Amino acid sequence: MDMVLTRDHTMPYYPRVVDAELASALAGLPAVSVEGPTGVGKTAAALRQARAVIHLDEPDEVALMEIDKGRIGKSPKPLLLDEWQRYPHSWDMVRRAVDEGAAPGSFVLTGSATPREATHSGAGRIVRLRMRPMTMDERAIEQPTVSFQALLDGEPQPVEGTSALTAADYADQIVQSGFPGIRALPNAQRSRAISGYLDRIVEHDFAELGHVVRRPVALRAWLTAFAAATATTTSYETIAAAATSGASETPARATTIAYRDTLARLWIIDQIPAWLPIRNTISALTQAPKHFLADPALAARLLGVGAGRLIKEVNPGKVVLGDGPLFGRLFESLAALSVHMHAQPSGARVAHLRTDGGDHAIDFIVERDDGRVLAVEVKLANVPTTRDGRHLAWLKDKIGDTLIDSVIVTAGQQAYRRPDGVAVVPLALLGP
Numbered sequence: 001m002d003m004v005l006t007r008d009h010t011m012p013y014y015p016r017v018v019d020a021e022l023a024s025a026l027a028g029l030p031a032v033s034v035e036g037p038t039g040v041g042k043t044a045a046a047l048r049q050a051r052a053v054i055h056l057d058e059p060d061e062v063a064l065m066e067i068d069k070g071r072i073g074k075s076p077k078p079l080l081l082d083e084w085q086r087y088p089h090s091w092d093m094v095r096r097a098v099d100e101g102a103a104p105g106s107f108v109l110t111g112s113a114t115p116r117e118a119t120h121s122g123a124g125r126i127v128r129l130r131m132r133p134m135t136m137d138e139r140a141i142e143q144p145t146v147s148f149q150a151l152l153d154g155e156p157q158p159v160e161g162t163s164a165l166t167a168a169d170y171a172d173q174i175v176q177s178g179f180p181g182i183r184a185l186p187n188a189q190r191s192r193a194i195s196g197y198l199d200r201i202v203e204h205d206f207a208e209l210g211h212v213v214r215r216p217v218a219l220r221a222w223l224t225a226f227a228a229a230t231a232t233t234t235s236y237e238t239i240a241a242a243a244t245s246g247a248s249e250t251p252a253r254a255t256t257i258a259y260r261d262t263l264a265r266l267w268i269i270d271q272i273p274a275w276l277p278i279r280n281t282i283s284a285l286t287q288a289p290k291h292f293l294a295d296p297a298l299a300a301r302l303l304g305v306g307a308g309r310l311i312k313e314v315n316p317g318k319v320v321l322g323d324g325p326l327f328g329r330l331f332e333s334l335a336a337l338s339v340h341m342h343a344q345p346s347g348a349r350v351a352h353l354r355t356d357g358g359d360h361a362i363d364f365i366v367e368r369d370d371g372r373v374l375a376v377e378v379k380l381a382n383v384p385t386t387r388d389g390r391h392l393a394w395l396k397d398k399i400g401d402t403l404i405d406s407v408i409v410t411a412g413q414q415a416y417r418r419p420d421g422v423a424v425v426p427l428a429l430l431g432p
Contacts, residue, residue, distance in 0.1 A: 134179075
């Protein structure tokens with residue numbers, strides 16, 4: 001993957017999955033909104049498509065918008081309205097411009113939150129694209145050899161390739177984060193930057209969305225409990241109880257719901273819904289979502305976990321798992337970034353499967369519009385065993401040809417297809 005420079009030439013820009021998606025959308029649509037958490041790279045990606053930009057987090061720019069109502073119509077196109085949520089009226093300005101016949105490729109909006117002020121939905125006028133922290137292939141560490149889209153399409157492709165990455169490397173990638181600006185920092189400063197990012201959420205971003213946090217320590221505790229529930233379907237009641245362990249009372253349900261909803265508006269929590277199949281009936285499936293934060297580095301930092309906690313060196317050149325269960329959940333969170341972003345261009349939906357009793361669970365069910373699905377399990381094992389694929393075999397027996405393909409994503413080195421038909425792919429080798 002080639003690295004290019006951003007327009008200001010101050011920081012390298014690594015091509016993102018959303019680049020091609022945004023270019024394609026602007027070729028046929030008048031307005032596109034790129035959404036995701038602060039620091040994910042939305043502005044850098046949008047600047048590569050735009051000919052002019054208005055930074056709406058700058059008071060002078062907002063003042064000029066108030067003075068000159070026709071400014072967006074006179075600016076070169078595509079026009080980028082950066083951090084549009086700081087001036088929510090800009091959304092309605094774009095919507096009206098589209099209603100009045102704006103040409104394809106006229107506007108790009110980027111936002112790090114859904115503002116509290118009511119705006120018209122923009123349905124049918126402004127198309128939304130989600131951007132997440134960098135996937136493993138976007139980090140340009142390895143050259144992918146297996147196409148996620150080909151797997152989803154059911155196209156024949158060789159499942160092959162060798163990765164140099166080890167479990168220790170994946171532990172490093174988890175804590176380094178997928179936020180471009182944070183990744184670029186020296187190791188010694190990176191954990192401080194992530195802590196500062198979390199502090200900003202608690203101390204600033206909630207208030208900006210109109211949510212007064214009376215007890216910041218309680219919100220921080222809830223976030224930490226949520227991080228501990230990464231890649232699980234733990235109930236919100238259990239999360240709330242864990243956040244107040246040892247205290248005389250847990251926060252009111254309305255308070256924890258407000259936490260969850262505000263964090264969702266900030267794109268900080270990124271939950272995966274339960275799969276509810278339409279074409280096939282599978283009884284007793286849980287409807288609880290699976291919990292993830294926007295980036296596994298946020299969860300690791302909240303839990304006070306460094307790479308050395310996940311992987312331990314027992315002697316020179318030999319490492320073993322430290323906290324294996326936690327490492328597995330954080331590795332699944334890292335894999336979720338790739339699954340989400342590579343499913344998005346085709347409009348496929350990402351869900352998870354779990355039976356009520358927990359007898360069967362599959363990490364990701366990627367469903368196409370025709371109802372057929374790609375099943376993805378995530379395992380730390382270098383060479384997955386037959387037991388590691390038992391839930392995939394169960395699903396195939398249940399839904400037959402509705403299952404396009406089955407994949408086990410690993411932290412190993414070799415990509416191959418097993419005799420039972422399951423594709424085994426190291427995460428670093430999984431690309432678009």
